[in-house]
Amino acid sequence: MSRTSSSADAAxxxxxRVDPIAVHLPLKKPMLMGGGQRxxxxxxxxxxxxxxxxxVGWGEASAAPTMTGDLLPGMxxxxxDHLAPxxxxxxxxxxxxxxxxxxxxxxxxxxxxxxxxxxxxxxAGRHLGVSIVELLGGAVRESVLTMCLLGNPDIAQDVADAKxxxxxxxxxxxxxxxxxxxxxxxxxxxxxxxxxGPDATLCADANMGMTFASARRYVTGAADAGLAxxxxxxxxxxxxxxxxxxxxxxxPLCADESAHSLENxxxxxxxxxxxxxxxxxxxxxxxxxxxxAAVVADSLGLALVLASKIAESSIGTAGLVHLGYxxxxxxxxxxxxxxxxxxxxxxxxxxxxxxSSPRPAGPGLGIDVDExxxxxxxxxx
Numbered sequence: 001m002s003r004t005s006s007s008a009d010a011a012x013x014x015x016x017r018v019d020p021i022a023v024h025l026p027l028k029k030p031m032l033m034g035g036g037q038r039x040x041x042x043x044x045x046x047x048x049x050x051x052x053x054x055x056v057g058w059g060e061a062s063a064a065p066t067m068t069g070d071l072l073p074g075m076x077x078x079x080x081d082h083l084a085p086x087x088x089x090x091x092x093x094x095x096x097x098x099x100x101x102x103x104x105x106x107x108x109x110x111x112x113x114x115x116x117x118x119x120x121x122x123x124a125g126r127h128l129g130v131s132i133v134e135l136l137g138g139a140v141r142e143s144v145l146t147m148c149l150l151g152n153p154d155i156a157q158d159v160a161d162a163k164x165x166x167x168x169x170x171x172x173x174x175x176x177x178x179x180x181x182x183x184x185x186x187x188x189x190x191x192x193x194x195x196x197g198p199d200a201t202l203c204a205d206a207n208m209g210m211t212f213a214s215a216r217r218y219v220t221g222a223a224d225a226g227l228a229x230x231x232x233x234x235x236x237x238x239x240x241x242x243x244x245x246x247x248x249x250x251x252p253l254c255a256d257e258s259a260h261s262l263e264n265x266x267x268x269x270x271x272x273x274x275x276x277x278x279x280x281x282x283x284x285x286x287x288x289x290x291x292x293a294a295v296v297a298d299s300l301g302l303a304l305v306l307a308s309k310i311a312e313s314s315i316g317t318a319g320l321v322h323l324g325y326x327x328x329x330x331x332x333x334x335x336x337x338x339x340x341x342x343x344x345x346x347x348x349x350x351x352x353x354x355x356s357s358p359r360p361a362g363p364g365l366g367i368d369v370d371e372x373x374x375x376x377x378x379x380x381x
Contacts, residue, residue, distance in 0.1 A: 012091035013127050014052040018116070020079035021046040022072045022379040023313075026342040031151045031310050034178025034209020034232075037066065042311040042341060045075040046374065047115040049123050051092060057123025058369050060316035061111035061282045062309035066208075067257050068282055070111040073381050078112035087116065092123045099288055110260070110285040117286030118319045118365075125364030132322035132366075133359060136291060143356040144324040145201075145333040149310075149340070151176035155188045162195045169354035172201040172333045178209025178233070182217050189225035198226070201333065205231035208257055212241050216248060223250040229276055229303070229332060232256040243273040254278055254305060254332065262293055269300045276303030276332050287323055298328035307335035313345040314338045318365040321350065321357045345373045 025042040032038055047059040063072045082105050090098060098120060102113050125132050133139050148165045150158040150173060162173055173196055177185045185204075193202055204227055206215065215233040229252045234241045236257040246253050252275030259265050259277045261284070268274045277297050284290045294304055306324050308316050317338040324334045338344060339351055347368045350360065360366030 013055075013093045013124065015049055015087050015090050015092050016052045017050045018079065018084035018087050019048040020076045020084070020112070021048060021374060022076055022381045023345070023374065023377045024379045025311065025313060025345075025377055027311060027340055028342045031149065031176070031340065032153060032179045033151060033176050034205070034207035035066070036209070037207060039310045043072050043379070044312055044316070045072060045079070045111060045115050046315065046345075047079060047119045049087070049092065049116070049119040051123060051127070055123055055126050057092070057119040057121070057126060057364065058315050059115040059117065059119030059122065060312050060319070061115040062312050062316070064111065064282055064309045067309065068111050068260075070109065070282070072379065075109070075112045075115075076381050078106055078109040079116065082106040083112060083116050092120050092127070095120050095124060096288070099286060103285060111282040113285040114281040114287075117288065118281070118316075121287055121319075122364040129363050131360070131363060132287075132319065133325050136287070136322065136326040139325040139359070140328070141325060141330065144321065144330055145172050146170070146352040146355055146357045147172035147174050147333045147335050149174050149176060149335070150192065151179065153179070155184060155191055158188050159191050159195045162192045166196050166200065170352070171199070171355040173203070174335065175202070175204045176207070177204045177218060178206035178214075182214045182221075185218060186221040189222040189227065193225040201228050202226060203228045203231065203332070205256070206233040208232055208235050210234065212245060215245050219245070219249040219251040227251045229254045231278060231305075232258065239268060239271060239273060242268070243271050246273045252276060252303075254303075259283065262296055265293060265297055265302070266300065269302055274302065276305060278305040278307050280307055280309065281319070281323075282309060287319060290323060291327060294327035303331035304329050305332040305335065306330060308337045311337035311340045313341065314350040314367055315345060315365065315369060317350045318360050318367045321359060322365070324357065325359055343373070343377065345377065346370055
């Protein structure tokens with residue numbers, strides 16, 4: 001079990017070993033996304049970093065072949081062959097230097113880099129006896145608006161889920177679109193709006209699953225349902241079609257699969273294609289890189305969404321929640337995903353409360369990883 005150092009020693013926090021661990025976790029029920037994507041289980045990489053003093057830090061990143069191109073075997077290999085040799089024997093408190101070196105040690109592989117980065121921050125926080133929020137400069141808000149996803153094959157189930165989540169205190173809902181016929185998806189927007197009431201926030205996410213014709217029909221047809229934004233209607237590199245839709249859409253557009261770097265974010269904002277951006281550590285390569293992107297995006301006037309991919313355990317959720325308390329704006333909410341899992345990897349799973357995700361208490365991530373559960377769900381790669 002991970003433990004916490006009783007004092008912040010002046011000596012280096014030397015990294016003794018770095019272990020990549022692939023896990024498969026069951027979802028409570030399948031999730032449908034644009035372009036015909038269906039998720040029945042989570043495939044995620046854990047990174048366990050152990051220091052010479054016995055402290056352990058944990059990180060996590062989802063495999064995301066349709067977003068980052070990362071597959072679990074490749075993520076394990078990236079850590080084993082490239083990132084672990086870079087880290088072993090080094091001082092974990094030199095996080096900024098290690099992050100810069102990791103960024104250029106291997107092209108891409110942002111998921112593996114993100115998992116290592118989170119494990120380093122967790123380890124440093126445990127050693128210093130402070131939370132990740134404190135390491136990142138302190139909280140700028142008292143709560144974080146947490147969204148829930150509605151991704152079912154039929155409207156009735158979307159409505160039933162929305163009512164159930166509303167009863168639990170949720171006030172922010174995201175419809176997965178590009179899944180049903182566009183007329184059904186317009187109908188679903190109005191049906192869910194009726195179920196959640198006029199004061200809740202409702203948005204939609206196509207995960208690159210729309211054509212220009214279907215996207216235009218959707219935003220014009222569903223606008224009166226009060227959509228806050230439509231996320232990623234087209235392929236990740238299709239700026240021209242996104243810009244064409246932005247010019248006629250009554251609903252703001254949000255970039256997700258298109259936002260892999262600061263350069264992407266600046267380019268799409270300057271073109272006038274987006275009103276906001278969905279930030280994920282697996283796209284940008286870690287917590288520090290995502291915080292930098294958030295500062296830049298905020299300065300450009302973009303609304304921010306902070307999210308995990310479907311789905312990460314409470315290890316990844318803890319990192320996301322800490323970051324959510326620190327980034328400049330969270331106008332379009334936060335989307336942790338561990339509460340969609342049937343099983344978790346910590347002794348006390350993190351769960352939203354009254355539509356917000358409480359900040360974990362304690363040093364580092366503030367969670368207690370159940371290593372027996374990690375072993376039980378470990379995947380053979």
